[in-house]
Structures are given as C-alpha cells and as structure tokens.
Amino acid sequence: MSLRIAIFDDNKNIRESITLLLDTVPTFEVVGSFSHVLDCVDDVRSCKPDIVLMDIEMPGMTGIEAVAAIRKEYPHIQVLMQTVFEDDDRVFDSICSGASGYILKNHLNTRLVDAINELQYGGSPMSPSIARKVLGKLQQIPQHVKPEEAPDYRLTVREKEVLACIVEGLSYKMIADRLTISYETVRSHVKKIYEKLHVASLTEAVAKAIHQRIV
Amino acid sequence: MSLRIAIFDDNKNIRESITLLLDTVPTFEVVGSFSHVLDCVDDVRSCKPDIVLMDIEMPGMTGIEAVAAIRKEYPHIQVLMQTVFEDDDRVFDSICSGASGYILKNHLNTRLVDAINELQYGGSPMSPSIARKVLGKLQQIPQHVKPEEAPDYRLTVREKEVLACIVEGLSYKMIADRLTISYETVRSHVKKIYEKLHVASLTEAVAKAIHQRIV
DNA sequence: GGTCTTCTCCCCGGATATGGGGATTGTGGC
DNA sequence: GCCACAATCCCCATATCCGGGGAGAAGACC
Numbered sequence: 310m311s312l313r314i315a316i317f318d319d320n321k322n323i324r325e326s327i328t329l330l331l332d333t334v335p336t337f338e339v340v341g342s343f344s345h346v347l348d349c350v351d352d353v354r355s356c357k358p359d360i361v362l363m364d365i366e367m368p369g370m371t372g373i374e375a376v377a378a379i380r381k382e383y384p385h386i387q388v389l390m391q392t393v394f395e396d397d398d399r400v401f402d403s404i405c406s407g408a409s410g411y412i413l414k415n416h417l418n419t420r421l422v423d424a425i426n427e428l429q430y431g432g433s434p435m436s437p438s439i440a441r442k443v444l445g446k447l448q449q450i451p452q453h454v455k456p457e458e459a460p461d462y463r464l465t466v467r468e469k470e471v472l473a474c475i476v477e478g479l480s481y482k483m484i485a486d487r488l489t490i491s492y493e494t495v496r497s498h499v500k501k502i503y504e505k506l507h508v509a510s511l512t513e514a515v516a517k518a519i520h521q522r523i524v
Numbered sequence: 525m526s527l528r529i530a531i532f533d534d535n536k537n538i539r540e541s542i543t544l545l546l547d548t549v550p551t552f553e554v555v556g557s558f559s560h561v562l563d564c565v566d567d568v569r570s571c572k573p574d575i576v577l578m579d580i581e582m583p584g585m586t587g588i589e590a591v592a593a594i595r596k597e598y599p600h601i602q603v604l605m606q607t608v609f610e611d612d613d614r615v616f617d618s619i620c621s622g623a624s625g626y627i628l629k630n631h632l633n634t635r636l637v638d639a640i641n642e643l644q645y646g647g648s649p650m651s652p653s654i655a656r657k658v659l660g661k662l663q664q665i666p667q668h669v670k671p672e673e674a675p676d677y678r679l680t681v682r683e684k685e686v687l688a689c690i691v692e693g694l695s696y697k698m699i700a701d702r703l704t705i706s707y708e709t710v711r712s713h714v715k716k717i718y719e720k721l722h723v724a725s726l727t728e729a730v731a732k733a734i735h736q737r738i739v
Numbered sequence: 740g741g742t743c744t745t746c747t748c749c750c751c752g753g754a755t756a757t758g759g760g761g762a763t764t765g766t767g768g769c
Numbered sequence: 770g771c772c773a774c775a776a777t778c779c780c781c782a783t784a785t786c787c788g789g790g791g792a793g794a795a796g797a798c799c
Contacts, residue, residue: 404662432652433659440648478728513693515730
C-alpha cells in the first residue's frame with residue numbers, strides 16, 4: 310500500500326513541481342493539493358493522507374495554525390513543514406503546534422523524498438540549520454524544566470482545594486461559599502495549610518503554592 | 525586544511541574501526557584517540573581537534589560530564605555524541621551539556637562521515653529517533669517558555685519594590701521597615717498597585733505578580 | 740508659572756485575617 | 770474497641786488589611 314501525501318502551498322508552481330517529484334516515487338501517492346488552509350481539516354478528512362506537507366507562509370490561517378488544527382483532529386498524521394525563512398519564532402511555533410519535521414524550501418528537491426521516508430520511519434527530518442536551532446533552544450531552557458525540587462507537603466485534597474481558592478484571591482468568606490462549608494472550617498483548613506507549608510500569611514502561602522506548583 | 529577529529533571511546537575495536545573509516549576521507553584527520561575521559565580536557569588541549577566524537581558510556585567520568593567540561597574550556601569545538609542506548613534522560617542530558625549532534629552506534633558506518641560534514645557546516649546531525657525525541661521534548665515545554673503575554677502595568681520602581689516585598693510575604697509594617705518609609709506610605713503604594721493591577725487584595729496581587737513575572 | 744507624576748505621609752471606619760484554644764463526626768487501620 | 774486523622778464547626782481577642790478620602794515636596798515637561 311502506498312503512502313498518501315497531501316500538499317498545502319499557495320504557490321501553484323511549487324505544488325505542481327512537488328507533485329511531479331513525488332510521483333517519481335512508486336510508493337508515494339499525492340492524494341490532495343490545496344492552495345490555502347482555510348478548510349484544511351475538511352480537506353484532510355476527505356483525502357485521508359498519511360503525511361501532510363505544509364507551507365508555513367499561507368494566506369488566511371497560517372500554516373502554523375493549520376498544523377495545530379490538523380493534529381488536533383488527526384494526531385496520527387505526520388506534518389512536514391516547509392519554509393523559505395528560518396527565523397526562530399516560526400520554527401518553534403511550528404514545533405509546538407505539532408509538526409514532525411521541518412525543511413527549508415531550497416532543500417526541497419534534494420531532501421524531500423528522504424525526509425518523507427524518514428518521517429514514515431519515526432524520524433524527524435530537519436534541515437541542518439534548523440536542527441542546530443532546535444538543539445540550541447533545548448539547551449537554553451534546561452534547568453528549570455526537569456530537576457525542579459518537588460517537596461511533598463502532604464496536603465489533603467480538601468486543603469489543596471482551599472489553597473487553590475486562596476491563590477485565586479478569594480477571601481475566607483468566598484471560599485466558604487464556593488466549597489459550601491462554614492467560614493470557620495475554612496479557617497481550620499488554612500491553619501493546617503500554614504502549618505504544613507511553614508508559612509504564616511496568605512501572601513506567603515500563595516507565593517509558595519505557585520512557586521512549588523502545588524496548585 | 526583538514527578537519528581535526530578526536531575520538532573518545534572505551535572500546536579499542538571501535539576506536540580503531542572509526543579511525544580506519546575516517547582515514548578514508550582525505551579532508552579528515554584523526555588527531556587523537558582516547559580510551560577514557562579522565563583527562564579529556566588535557567587531551568583536547570594537546571591534540572587541538574575541531575570535532576570530538578564522544579561515547580556516552582565511558583568509565584570514570586561519563587561522556588556527558590566530559591562534554592560539559594570540554595565545551596566549557598573550548599566552546600568552539602563541536603561534539604558528536606554516540607551511544608548504543610537512546611533512553612531519553614541521557615539524550616537530553618547530553619544536549620544540555622552542549623553536544624551538537626547525536627547518533628546511534630549502529631548508524632556509525634553509514635552516517636558518521638555525513639554527520640561530521642553536517643556538523644562542520646552548522647548542522648546538528650541526529651539519528652531519526654533521536655530527532656523525534658528532541659522535537660517531542662520541545663513540544664512538552666512550550667507555552668511558558670516563549671511568548672507569554674507581557675502586559676505592561678506601568679508600575680513605578682518603588683511600586684515594584686513594594687510588590688516584591690509583598691510576594692516575599694512581608695506585612696505592611698515589615699515592608700515599611702525594609703524600605704525605611706512609613707506604614708502609611710506603604711499603604712499608598714499598595715493602593716496604587718491594586719489600581720494598576722486591577723486587584724483588590726494581597727493574595728491576588730501576589731498571584732498576578734508571579735504569573736505575569738512582574739517581580 | 741502651571742501641570743503632571745512620583746513618593747511621601749496622615750485619619751477614620753469597617754472588613755478580613757491570625758492565633759490559640761476546643762469540639763463533633765466519620766473513616767480506616769490495628 | 771481504640772487510635773489517628775480528615776473534615777467539619779465554634780469562640781474570643783488582636784493584628785492586619787482595605788477603601789476612600791486629603792495633602793505636601795521634588796522633579797519633569799511645556
């Protein structure tokens with residue numbers, strides 16, 4: 310069974326040349342070719358591709374939004390982004406939207422077929438300069454994503470609920486209302502929370518709750 | 525001028541076979557081959573490579589620490605990691621340590637030369653499955669790293685100082701002390717802060733300050 | 740000189756939070 | 770049955786905060 314491919318690109322010449330190129334590969338089948346992404350989810354539904362080639366510069370909805378939309382409906386579809394630009398923001402926006410690969414347009418002729426094959430076998434083809442940017446990005450964020458001390462304060466579920474309300478800025482009265490318990494009960498919980506968090510005021514509790522991601 | 529390459533791998537056979545392979549490329553020159561990384565910084569200093577091949581599994585100091593050490597002293601050197609494993613943690617640790625590429629050992633024969641060339645021209649060669657992992661990782665961290673709306677509340681410096689104290693959990697009295705102003709002045713600032721942040725309590729102010737990174 | 744902003748200080752009255760007690764249920768473990 | 774614990778409620782006295790005022794000094798801008 311052949312690999313079904315859909316193309317989104319506002320440039321007719323590019324769509325045609327990509328189609329020609331892909332048609333030279335027996336196991337590939339271009340099942341759709343679209344000049345805009347306004348109906349991309351419908352388009353994808355009707356032509357059922359395994360892989361989508363998406364131009365990042367598109368009229369109307371951007372290619373980035375389109376990727377997000379498509380991946381939301383059809384998470385199994387692999388999306389390969391293509392662009393003439395390689396500015397950081399768009400690269401990372403695409404990645405965050407769920408693109409599985411990213412190649413520059415001037416590498417299309419030489420790399421596209423390989424890239425599609427790589428996608429199919431669980432890879433994430435990227436033009437070299439893109440790959441470098443991606444690694445650089447990962448190096449920037451590291452520390453505070455992974456280690457992140459997570460002391461366990463052993464708050465009960467109820468206490469966490471109360472704490473969440475506090476962080477929202479509610480007063481004891483409002484919390485009592487929201488949780489349909491009495492004002493005094495809220496106080497009791499808060500006292501317990503203070504003990505467990507080793508704080509002595511709402512502000513401290515809020516700061517700690519947010520920083521330690523208790524809420 | 526040829527490209528100088530150093531090899532770190534505890535397996536003698538692998539070192540030799542890599543050397544043989546690389547020697548077939550006229551523009552490559554293997555300038556060092558080491559079985560451990562205990563003196564890696566010294567080794568690198570003496571053989572002055574452009575590119576380092578580093579096995580991730582090494583006796584003594586791990587390849588990951590070695591990368592960090594080498595990159596710290598010689599940031600211009602590109603390091604290509606190689607491993608038989610592809611467990612997430614080590615991949616990401618290596619990246620965070622500053623590796624510029626990452627290939628699996630069973631791709632060595634077919635990909636090593638290409639990978640080195642790619643490194644040289646500003647790319648970041650990765651085995652397909654590694655590339656996929658890296659993208660996946662980037663997708664996980666997203667929202668709070670990049671754009672993050674940054675509304676400008678136009679707080680004055682003084683107001684920010686007061687806000688910072690509040691987030692620390694200080695009371696008005698303590699803030700007055702810390703900033704050597706009167707209690708009433710603190711109150712005035714707080715009122716202004718409430719206005720500007722559109723909040724009506726310390727807890728809300730703290731939550732907003734932290735979430736919007738005002739402090 | 741006039742206007743604006745910032746930082747400083749003040750008063751009052753009411754609202755809210757805090758500290759330090761005590762008490763009652765129900766649940767689950769031993 | 771006893772014990773620990775979570776969850777619920779109560780009281781009192783004090784501390785602290787909040788809203789809505791007013792006001793003076795210093796500097797920036799026109």
